Structures are given as structure tokens and as C-alpha cells.
Amino acid sequence: MKFLNILTLILVIVGGLNWGLVGLFGFDLVAxxxxxxSGLARVVYVLVGLSAAWQVIPLFSAMGSGEFAARQNQ
Structure with missing residues (x-):
């Protein structure tokens, strides 16, 4: 499970950087x-999207455990 979380986080970061390049320079690195x-570019876009959806699970888990509240009180 930890490997999957790290892999999906990396893909979300790659996707975010790609969107930053698109927004700043109109340059799509994946394309x-x-x-x-191309089919391969579509696969990458789908994997990034699925990775973002997967990262919602650790987010809600951290919120449910009170991790965010504990850090705000420090």
C-alpha cells in the first residue's frame, strides 16, 4: 500500500508540473x-487522474485521524 501511495503521489506531482508548464508556457510535456x-499520452493522463483520485484516500485518512488538527495546535 505504501508503494502505491508513493507511486500515485509522484504521478500527481508530474501531472501538476505538466499543468504548470501548460499554464505558464503553453507547453504540454507529456504530449x-x-x-x-497518442494512445500512450492518453494512458499517462488517465494514470495521473486515477492517481489524484487515489490520493484522496490518504487525505481523508489523515483528516479522520486528527493529524491535521494536531499539527495546527503545535
């Missing part, structure tokens, strides 16, 4: 590497 509209 540049794999080809715009």
Missing part, C-alpha cells in the same frame, strides 16, 4: 514526449 493525442 511532447509521447505525441499529442
Amino acid at each position: 511532447a514526449i509521447f505525441g499529442a493525442g
Whole structure:
């Protein structure tokens, strides 16, 4: 489970950096590497999206355990 959380977090970071490049420079790194509209680029986009959805689980887990509240009181 820990490996999956780390892998999905890395993919979410990659996706966020890609969107930053798109927003700042109009440059889509995934499309540049794999080809715009290619099947492989679509797979990468889907994996990033699924990774973001998966990262909701640790977020709600941390919120439910009171981890956020404990850090705010420090």
C-alpha cells in the first residue's frame, strides 16, 4: 500500500508540473514526449487522474485521524 501511495503521489506531482508548464508556457510535456493525442499520452493522463483520485484516500485518512488538527495546535 505504501508503494502505491508513493507511486500515485509522484504521478500527481508530474501531472501538476505538466499543468504548470501548460499554464505558464503553453507547453504540454507529456504530449511532447509521447505525441499529442497518442494512445500512450492518453494512458499517462488517465494514470495521473486515477492517481489524484487515489490520493484522496490518504487525505481523508489523515483528516479522520486528527493529524491535521494536531499539527495546527503545535
